[in-house]
Amino acid sequence: MSISSLADESVGAPAKRRRLGVSTLTPESDSDPSRARTRGELGAALRALCHHKGMSLGEIEQQTKGWEKPLRPLKSSTLSNAFTGKTLISQEFLVGLLTLFEAPESVRRLWLHAQARIKDAEHGTTVHRVISVNRFDTASPRDLGIHSAIITPDTTDELPAYIERDFDFRLRAALTNEGPTRGCFVILVGGSSTGKTRSLYEAIHEVAPNWHLVQPAETEELLELKDHPPSQTVFWLDELQRYLGSRPPLSLECVRALTRKPNIVVGTLWPDQYDARVIPRQSNTGTDEADDVRRLLRSAIVISVEEDLTPDELERAHGLAERDTRIRIALRTRDAGLTQVLAGGPALVLRWEQAPDPYAKAMITAAADAHRLGVQSPLSESLLAGATFGYLRNALRVTPPDVWLAEALPHATRPLHGNVSALSPVDGGRPGTLAGYTIADYLAQHLRRHRRVECVPHEAWRALVAGLDRSADLRRIADSAAARLRYAYTEQALERLVDEFGDGAAAIELTHLLIRQDRFQQAVMVLRRRLEVEPRDRAAGRRLARVQELWQRVEEIRPAAHAGDPAARERLTEILADGGVCDDLRTRAKTGDALAAEELVERLVDRGRLRELRQRADGGHLYAAEALADLYVAWGDVDLLQARARAGDPAAELRLSKVHEEGVRTAGAESEAADLRAAAGGDPEAARRLCALLFELRDRAGLRAELEAGTYGAADRLIALYTAEETVPAEQLANLRAFGLTADGAPITPTPSP
Template sequence: MSTLTSAAFADDPFEIGNWADFALYLSLIHQATGMSLSDLEAAESGTDGHELDRGAVSDALIGRRPIRKALLEGLLRAWSLPDGQRSQVREVWRRLDVRAGAGPAGAGRCRDASPHALGIHASIRAGDSKDDLPAYVSRHFDDDLREMIAKGADEGCFVLLVGDSSTGKTRSLYEAILNVVPDWWLLHPADTRDVIRAYREPTERTVVWLDELQNFLGADPPLNRAILDGLTRTGMIVVGTMWSEHYNARSPLRRPDGFDKYAADRELLKRACRIPVDAEFTAGERAAAAALAEQDERLRVALATGGAAGLPRALVGASALLESWVHAPSPFVRAVISAAADARRLGVGSPLPEILLREAMEGYLSPVDRATPPEQWLDRALPYLTDELGGGVTVLAPHARKAGSLDGYVIADFLAQHIAGVHRTACPPASLWDALLTHVTNPDDLRRLSVSAQVRMRYRYAEAALLRLPERNDLAALDLADLLVRQDRLHDARMALFPRLAENPTQDLRDRYEKLLNLTRRADAIRPRIPVQPTAATALDELLADWGDADMLRECADAGDRTAAEALVDLLAERGQLDGLRQRADRGDDYAGEQLADLLALHGRIDELKARAERGDAAAIRRYGGMTAGGTPGRDAAARQIEELRARVDAGDESAARTLTTLLFDLGVADALLDEVNAGTPGAVDRYLALLTAREETSPETLHLLRAFGINADGTPAAGTP
């Protein structure tokens, strides 16, 4: 948003077009009077006015809140302006107020909002039900929710409902808003830019509706605490919903490596008045539903069929949706459902166009089914998927931004979440990745798709998603540079960083670019030695894998820095680099000896551990002696622990992810670690590579290809680029 200059104000104040410019205009007038905020308070004393509190005036003059008429009149009296200037100021305010009276651009009244447009799922139909929504069953948290919103009507608030898909979050929020502030404006932002516009041009009596809040947190630009605080400070009510797995992933935790990718999100979420929403109704809620069911056939059917799924899910036809996939009437139907659900799992939230679905289907069909002409695949599935199932729900809902044009289809939330659990360790086929990378255009979807590819070690798709971005922010540029450095494409990496560095030379970008230049010099020095020095290729791989971090630690350790030596040993152990640990242990590094002995024992290298013990290695003696005396822990107990940890990971617990991947590394189960890579479990890629590194049978060439190029969609090692 451009802001007018003081000269423009002087020439024609009627050029002022928003509250931010009006605040600057008043601030310039205030400066010209020479009065302080204390002077304004003093000028109001002895009158009946209570508008010129210095905090309120300060917020108004810097644009933090809309300027109410009473405050404006108080300022005009205190400033003692000429009558002509007073009239001019009032007229500018009146024009802005008339515009503000229309609410934010594109907003309507809460009472007029479409429930389905706000994200409330279509309900089953039963009997002669004609209303869009079944009768609302009061939840046990409704009083608290409505009290929060009522309080927010006076001072602004941020209320967040957290729960799994189809638990009634959005319906409860809608009913609360309708009950407490039906006449307020309701702004339903399409993206974070709309939210920022509301922050910069605040309007009174406005509700900002952020269904699926995680989509705004992962956007570019992201929603942050400063924007949220700005909205609530101006008296707006900000409400949102969020799936539990996304909220839990951002819950407080301690990261051993000090990296916290959700730090900014966590600061924002601390501002929320959070209300958890369970899928299961309480006994009281079920009793209330039973009473309402006497007049609402949909509730009666839902109560009879809800079972373990819970009433809210029964109302959105969960059983019929599940049946459509588990017992799909044709392989083409199942293929489309699976592709749409997997696209959501990879982070694509936009409607999926027909051409994308058609191209994605191939990898979900058997060779026999693929014999059917491809142009018929989607035609054989779409009528069923868009037709009403039992109760009137549909698997795919058509979406259009403009009348008469179809943007694509969105899968039912409940089905997407269920299939994500079933497909947890199955990486989507290449046909889906290729279709998404060809047809997805939404920048936020592309960024999330890139992240999903990186954590699944599908580096080719991660690079393609980043290259399709119309504009790359700092993080995207750094991610792309990191992918290119892995593959020894250092010139391309510099070209990926340079445009961002020229446009936005932050300290992080400058530091990373300087590190890249240094990395290039060191790599150039190593390459000529590769044909004649067997260890040179491994040294280059290590250099490119961590941008030279281990190399620098090694130099410091060799120079006598004990802290660096311990950090280096930890890093070598973390990566499963037994050769590096052996070298340091054989040079008398006791800590390296301890880590080496632990790894040898964990990975069944008993003969080597015994040989080191017989040579007098103290750490090996202790570790080997403990093994012969104590036996090994039970595999059944480990299996139970793995299942418990996986459940916590699926709920978004990132600390459990680290515990799980470390346990699988310690147990030496590469297949299980690869499953976690396919699931996108944080840290699984590093632990998987470390386990392969620790195994003697893994060739250096295989490790090089995996580190640099990752794996294909089907799990086979990806080939290097020419």
Template sequence: MFDATAEQPGGARMADNDPAADHLGVDVDAVQSLAAFARACARLRAGRSYAKLSLPAATLSDLLNAKGTPTRDTLIKFLIACGLNDATAQAPWLAAWERVATAHLPRPDGAVRVRDARPRLLGVHAAIQVEDAEGELPPYVPRDLDADLRTAVTAATASGGLVLMVGGSSVGKTRALFEAVRAALPEWWLLHPADIPAIGAHAAAPTPRTVLWLDELQRYLNHPAGLTLGVLHRLITAGTVIVATLWPDEYSRRTARPAAGQPDPHAEDRETLRLAHVVRVPDRFTTAERRRGEILANTDRRLRIALDTTDAGFTQVLAAGPALIQRWETAEHCYGQAVITAALDARRVGAQHPVTREYLTAAAPAYLTPTQQATAPPDWLEQALTYATTPVHGATGCLTPAPAGMGSIAGYTTADYLHQHSQRAHRTTTLPDSAWHALTTHHHPDDTLGLADSAYRRGQPTHAFTFYGRADADNERAAYRLADLLAEQGRLQELHARADAGNEPAADRLAYLLAKQGRVEDALQLLRTRADSGNEHAAYRLADLLAEQGRLQELHARADAGNEPAADRLAYLLAKQGRVEELRAGADAGSEHAANWLAYLLAEQGPVEDALQLLRTRADSGNEHAAYRLADLLAEQGRLEELRARADADANNEHAADRLAYLLAKQGRVEELRARADAGNEDAAQQLAYLLAKQGRVEELRTRADAGNEDAAYQLADRLAKQGSVGDALQLLRTRADAGNEDAAYLLADLLAEEGRLDELRARADADNEHAADRLADLLTRQGRVEDALQLLRTRADAGNENAARSLVWLLASGECIDELRDEVAAGTSGAAQALHGLLHYQPRDALLPLT
């Protein structure tokens, strides 16, 4: 944790019209103890009698003699009696009172008071420097979002909470957040953790009245350990106010739901971000904000310059963002431009840590012409780094040196604003091969896996192979990816060599590849050797392959020897062949696998009563799988009484409760479902909503929806739409979606698409509704407006939306758009390389070897 040490005291002074302010010299901002507070109050009293102070004598004696901390109301009455009537004049006294009243509370390690924190150390961008400018930062121009932001911060003090600012680089989100926290919680402790372990350490022993500052939240979410939901819950439960900032593309990719059947790498991030009160920060000032800026510009010329620059946003100009782009893109110094581009490209493809001098030396020539390379002066790199690191308008440079101790440079980081611009403007630009080579040799070890995955997605298997090979030898994911690449390229000899050396992923992929090529005996022999040596994964793969090949005898032998995977596959194979008696014999001998498949087979072929009895016996002995299957079978057979008895007898039997609700709905038993739903049973509530909709009971659905039942709201909207009352259904969903209900937002977008409501879908998509944008693209495609759909997806992909990029790949592949698919490969879009490979080699994409 870094030390956010104060340079100047915060807080307001006494009002200029207060008589005490003129001659008493009460420095209330310096008060830190009860004794000092009592002395300050005594000086403020200025000889007024107890009678004039309008407070009980005992109360005044305690206040003025430090016998106890007064209540807030007592202090306010005292201040008013002393002539401090307005909130501005009272503010520093109330802040001092709060410091004294909370001085006994523990201080987190490395924390400072919010009022003492330095904004630059918390991530606020440096401002452009002009002649006569005073201080690191210009005056804060109040934003339209301040009221919502400060209300959210204040509300979080009641029982903890997460307040998240979402906006691009240099739009003023960190400054607005700093000003809000300083205004609302000046006397709280502020903690700025360096990494996830630091957050975990604080969460293990959280302190009261603490603000946790997580600027650039993606740094914590991207940490290998991740910012878990459990840690956040502990902090919020302890009353911690967590404040954070995040870029829009990071927010959208972590909150978007994946398409059906796609992996969901951000499931926990999505749940984490759902805890947040989100405040979105627009890229540009509103008219009202500019008007406020005009007033303040008279006192600070930096504000005047930002207001007078019309081709860029106010906050971006203050942080020198547009000037950074100009310095990079229109550089007269070709070597400086090459170094900046090499650093930006490295970050674009996954290098999160500072790039080293060695990397820049090796990579920069790729961005120069042959003539520029041949005529480079001996000190070309020194000149380039000087150009790249020179602060623009005194604010920041395109590159910033990262320290490796006093007087030593570890590497160089790129300006965030420049990085975001590069991501958009050069998203589909192919990284030069020599830059990839430089990265394979000169990168931070923590970036290895990210760069490996990036190289793979960008169609660079050779470089991906090198990165995976340099990953931690104990990293299982890297080992499997390495084996995947060898298998994809059919490099059997290398797989053999790695497998013989004891590399399990290589052996696993080799067995898969051998079986796929029809060399089943070789695959079986390889798996037998590994399984017999105790490898559990190989034992499962062997059992699967034996079952696929119908090798009943070997499965029997392995199952009899106690091999669990073989016993499971044997039972499956016997069931598939309908061999009831052999399954029964296995079940009687105590085989769980045989019993499971016997129950399944009896339920399918009969007699059902035998299946039920078998399942009852096993369920009653505590077998959870049997309990689940029994509930399913009882529901299938309509055995309501037994199902009800089992659900009511065991509150933990959730599957029985679920199947009971399903059966009650199937049989139309509204009253019982209603009673169970009203008693808090969620399964019953869900099935009741379905049944009410089926029976057309719209009013009861509406009543339940108005009471907050999401299932009822969904069914009501669906019913209204099917009845032709589409307008009512849309209005219901709009109301809930606009109130922040995510499920309603999804349903609304679906219904708008079904109804062909392009304008509203487009409006909601423009307001950052991801699902609306997805449905809009689908609708345009269905209407034959493929180019419009492609343009929509391109725009969203260029803005950093991963889901849009994946949808773009699917649409491009469907239209066999080879050149644009190559662009998406260069951009590293997931699935683009596989799609392009499939088109170029006339193979379906699902025929490619999947990655683990």
């Protein structure tokens, strides 16, 4: 039975108790907080409390909708997550709930003590949970992330025979190079199912089989060990991106602290994940955390694992094939590499392509898209069902989910050649529990390429934003939505990060989005709520002051803009779009600040603001003239360049002479774009260069495809191209910049304010 149905049952018993003068908040056996020891048990007690009170989640949300500080409205989605144990209810929400229920002080203390006790217990057991008493050689290969291999009738071992790799000696040397007193940090970089994890497993089995093993579930577990690290311990960080992309991410300081003692820290990464973090972005948008992650990766000993075996490795494989049927079968397969075949890769792709059950294919596609958007935790059955709905044809949507789930899940999780399956169940940390399902790496990588520019349906976005219960996953969903201009889902994800996880950075990011949409009042409320929860958040305090200053500036401009003044309207639109950055730079430039004037020119170029760029160039600003001439060269606008040269523009004259000597890019640029497009799926730096080139080629369709792929910078480049070409009406362009697109890629038209 759902929480809402439980809460909506008959209220006769609570009403009777009220008539008898019995407090509905007096702890009873099923709603006694003193019995709760976990967030799930506390959630069950809260659910029982609401049931005794006779209020549904919808009624609670409705009755608290108008609450103002120090109380906050109680959202049903947030309460639902707390009641089911997905999240621990915050102290602020708990106080609000008890206030609504008119709880006496003695009862309040019981509930608040229970919440604090569980919070402290969860924090205090983190280190205990991460320090393992198991030796490395007692761990099963499957638990360490080694892909299940194909199975043949004569299979007796869990793993096929190990094929020695050319890098094995270098790997073992890296693991033992520092001697007995210091540790090491080693990363294997390679594609899915190339043998990275198996090679690490074999190497550590040889050099440190009796050391302790630590497999942290979250980065925080590692960060808490840096002050008192153990020794002779293997820190196994398979799929290292999980720890680098968390909030906070794994830090260089932490790894250095762990390796000052004889510990081994090892991880695996796909090439695109490694490149995305180790290669600096061309624009100056890096953060301290990103810089630290970059230094961390550069401090590691990195060993590359190629997609295909080398001739020497193949020769060793043929030798092993005489006694291992699985290797013999893999060697005979011509359409995939040996390691991929051993992991069942081609069969997984065929299972998706030729799925006899359309519901199973839709479910696998939904899981692959979730992976493409950055989700790394298992997907629950209810989340999968909600997301899958968006991939079904209309005729298939009529069947109730309970019916098609019973058929689709067995197909999607059915093993191929043994234990290799498209979706694999993941336990919830206790015997007999199910956390959800994860997609096979090889299939995820294949579908990432296959569906790279496909739109993710609304139902999938909605299910992910509402159903994910890890802050790191929500953060990645927010970023993925923003990169694709799906701001509605960005807003929802950021709201959950703020309300349920107390994420101060998300609160600030949310205000940037709200200001672009001219929603200053909501932005102020977000920051004030943040400061009520965390008064010492200086960043939120500074942001609040900035938002209030911008709001005042906008209100001063608004009457003239509404009266039809084009200059005021353009200024108002720009302030909303960039949070007043260009407006501030323009003011500083007028006072003679040369650096501000140059930065303003750079931003005008980045945003395609050619009219103002030409005005500044015509006004004698040399930096603006050079930037404009460079843009004309990149676009091949020789006629415009010649016109400026004839008018006496020295920057245009210089570049025109170079154009005559070197020629304008034509077929060469198209060929370069084709090469970058082929590499962009796995190389983020190539993707960024591709966006810059597509802007220079004025390739709107190409930039739109990169936007759908979530490529960094594609959205900004596309909007800049629309601005420069003036092919999209200014009002529509402002709406696109502020409100973005629907799930299926249509521009969102905002509802007029009453």
